Amino acid sequence: MNERYFERMRAQLSDFAAYRACLSQPPYRGIRVNTLKISPDAFREIAPFALAPAAWEPNGFLISEEKPGKYFYHDAGLYYVQEPSAMCAVPLLGARPGERVLDLCAAPGGKGTQIAQAMEGKGLLVLNEKMPDRAKVLLQNVERMGVANAVVTCAEPSELAARLPAFFDRILVDAPCSGEGMLRKEPAAAENWSEENVFMCAERQKKILESAVSMLAPGGTLVYSTCTFAPEEDEETADWLARAFPELTCTEQKKIYPHRERGEGHFAARFIKEDGERAAFRAPKLPADRAAVAAYRAFAGDFLRRPPEGTFASFGSSLCLLPGEVFPLGGLRVLRCGLQLGTMEGRRFVPAHALALGVPRQDIAALCNYPQEDIARYLHGEELPAAGLRGWCAVAYEGWPLGLGKSSASMKNHYPKGLRRP
Incomplete structure (x- = not known):
């Protein structure tokens, strides 16, 4: 470490010796339970590693596990690996x-x-x-x-x-x-x-x-x-x-x-x-492709028990469900606006990976659970055995969706290539 750094810290800290000594110790590690999907109490019951409360966030925990991202619950979005402070x-x-x-x-x-x-x-x-x-x-x-x-x-x-x-x-x-x-x-x-x-x-x-x-x-x-x-x-x-x-x-x-x-x-x-009068704001109306909305609704009738409610908008071939309000987006590079439902490929609606993880799991009708060894294969991009359903399915581990597959003679893998494990 640059000696000038230690000079600065020595001037800053009355207990500098304790700080310098701590640098040779392992770092603190933490996770934050994702309450959009699961409560901290429910996660404690299934957690694959020990949890100790973090001081700054009621959903945060200190852990000793060095690789918390290796567990399938992480891929399912049940927690975020985050440094405690x-x-x-x-x-x-x-x-x-x-x-x-x-x-x-x-x-x-x-x-x-x-x-x-x-x-x-x-x-x-x-x-x-x-x-x-x-x-x-x-x-x-x-x-x-x-x-x-x-x-x-x-x-x-x-x-x-x-x-x-x-x-x-x-x-x-x-x-x-x-x-x-x-x-x-x-x-x-x-x-x-x-x-x-x-x-x-x-x-x-x-x-x-x-x-x-x-x-x-x-x-x-x-x-x-x-x-x-x-x-x-x-x-x-x-x-x-x-x-x-x-x-x-x-x-x-x-x-x-x-x-x-x-x-x-x-x-x-x-x-x-300081408080004051807020300027009026009129949210823009974003267009939605009627054919895409109709195709999505036909798909959702089989895939979902209860489709999410909201306003549709099209961005190129992509159909999204907007947040509560939006602002003028023209000229900005927008990677996503709300929940991506899927894309139109010709006249076919292809559901988005985000849809499988962005709706409550109890709202998914076509949910296919697989054992641990099959989920490992799925996350590597491999096909899985057919699950008894035909068409699009949410591939799940212990009831928690990880992504999409399409079932016929086998379950074709639609897990995004950029997310697949090596």
Whole structure:
């Protein structure tokens, strides 16, 4: 580790020796149970590893399992692997069902899906990530976790700010940072650390926050968070924000260190914008292809016991069920708007992977359970034995859908190629 880093931390911490000693210890690991699908109590009954409560999130748990992503419950979206202290920011945000909420730097999706749980599938959740490759990972996690009320965008913060002034009730800025809270988890973070990068990150964070403040409605809540310890990126940036925007009041700050609490390290600050009159907003009407809607309804009559309700919209050949409200999307790169139901291939409706994971499992009529060895084959992309049903089925493990298959003489595998296990 760069000696300059330790000089900075020594000046910052009265108990520096304890901090330095803790760096040789294993990192804390955690998961967050996905309450869009299962309660924490119900998950405890089936959990394949021991759980201990995390301090910052009632649905969060500390674990000792080194590879929690290897279990099929993870593929089914029953939990998200998340560093424990990273769970602290979203409770500060206080998102509620029916609100307009933005996660401005959302990849890979830990905090965004945590917000989705707080919203209980109601309202508008915009999850933005400006890096295309990271935005794809974000979308994969949104679909796995069964989030149906999200618009996933790939845009610069300034692009969104130009379209949505004073629009959101709550905004999270989990800003790109120097990652000093990742040193035990990711050795590359130590190798890449430099004081110059700290200064560069602080300037970039301010630009992102400027866009965020312009999108925050009067009376709204903004939470700024990082996974670093650098004062330039944490307290000093929070102080700058309060000075630069006097309409904001900082109401709470948290700073977590790995030698003091059971987490790798995080900073979060909450700001409230002074109240005022909100501008009127008229949501656009998005067209839906009638043939696609009819084909979906015919499919859903066999596949689903109770189709989800809402407004349809077409995006090219794709048919989606919109969130509670939308905003003008033209010119933006939108990866997903609501729940993708499927696509039209000629006159055929082909259901989307997201549909199998995005509706309550009890609402799926064509659900085919397979034993562990067959599920392992399915996740590798192999065909399975026919399940006694014909046509489209949700392939499930212990009643939890993992994806789609199409059954005839055998169960043809429709698990997305980009998600398949090696």
